[in-house]
Amino acid sequence: DTAVSQTPKYLVTQMGNDKSIKCEQNLGHDTMYWYKQDSKKFLKIMFSYNNKELIINETVPNRFSPKSPDKAHLNLHINSLELGDSAVYFCASSRQGETQYFGPGTRLLVL
Amino acid sequence: GESVGLHLPTLSVQEGDNSIINCAYSNSASDYFIWYKQESGKGPQFIIDIRSNMDKRQGQRVTVLLNKTVKHLSLQIAATQPGDSAVYFCAENFAGNNRKLIWGLGTSLAVNP
Numbered sequence: 001d002t003a004v005s006q007t008p009k010y011l012v013t014q015m016g017n018d019k020s021i022k023c024e025q026n027l028g029h030d031t032m033y034w035y036k037q038d039s040k041k042f043l044k045i046m047f048s049y050n051n052k053e054l055i056i057n058e059t060v061p062n063r064f065s066p067k068s069p070d071k072a073h074l075n076l077h078i079n080s081l082e083l084g085d086s087a088v089y090f091c092a093s094s095r096q097g098e099t100q101y102f103g104p105g106t107r108l109l110v111l
Numbered sequence: 112g113e114s115v116g117l118h119l120p121t122l123s124v125q126e127g128d129n130s131i132i133n134c135a136y137s138n139s140a141s142d143y144f145i146w147y148k149q150e151s152g153k154g155p156q157f158i159i160d161i162r163s164n165m166d167k168r169q170g171q172r173v174t175v176l177l178n179k180t181v182k183h184l185s186l187q188i189a190a191t192q193p194g195d196s197a198v199y200f201c202a203e204n205f206a207g208n209n210r211k212l213i214w215g216l217g218t219s220l221a222v223n224p
Contacts, residue, residue, distance in 0.1 A: 041216075044214075048211065074126045097206070099145060100212065103154055103216060
């Protein structure tokens with residue numbers, strides 16, 4: 001299937017832990033994104049990479065570090081998790097400037 | 112950038128009726144507009160888009176209208192079905208902004224059988 005995939009789908013962890021979320025797209029897109037969606041469904045862009053280069057870096061704590069090993073992958077590492085990090089994290093991809101296609105989301109719960 | 116204190120607008124319609132979801136966009140330089148549908152437990156899914164050189168575009172059961180004068184976008188869904196129940200987002204995009212989408216808050220559509 002051609003799609004944007006994320007792992008894991010659910011992530012429950014303790015405060016202070018470090019965790020990673022992975023994203024892969026096989027759509028041949030050159031741009032990938034990470035979004036955070038809060039409990040009120042507000043979608044906030046966090047990062048965007050174009051051809052492995054960081055092009056959008058919103059005001060996000062530096063505990064969040066994206067890594068793009070190649071154009072098809074964009075991972076998100078989070079250090080020292082806090083309660084407020086609990087949210088749904090979506091990966092998306094697009095050709096630059098065109099429609100973004102979203103993954104199924106990773107539901108993060110920090111206890 | 113958080114939505115603290117804001118509530119997701121809700122539109123409730125009867126099955127078979129037409130639905131109209133409205134969106135006020137923020138930037139007069141925006142030249143590309145997109146509607147997304149997000150079903151419960153899933154990621155946002157592209158529905159339809161429109162460029163600023165058009166004022167109307169039709170898809171299957173959906174129509175997007177763009178009024179640049181008042182910076183208003185609407186999504187019309189004909190003969191609304193239970194499967195249309197979801198949160199709908201409008202997003203705007205313009206060159207010179209790293210092509211970063213600016214997202215609306217979303218509208219929850221509830222279809223009553």
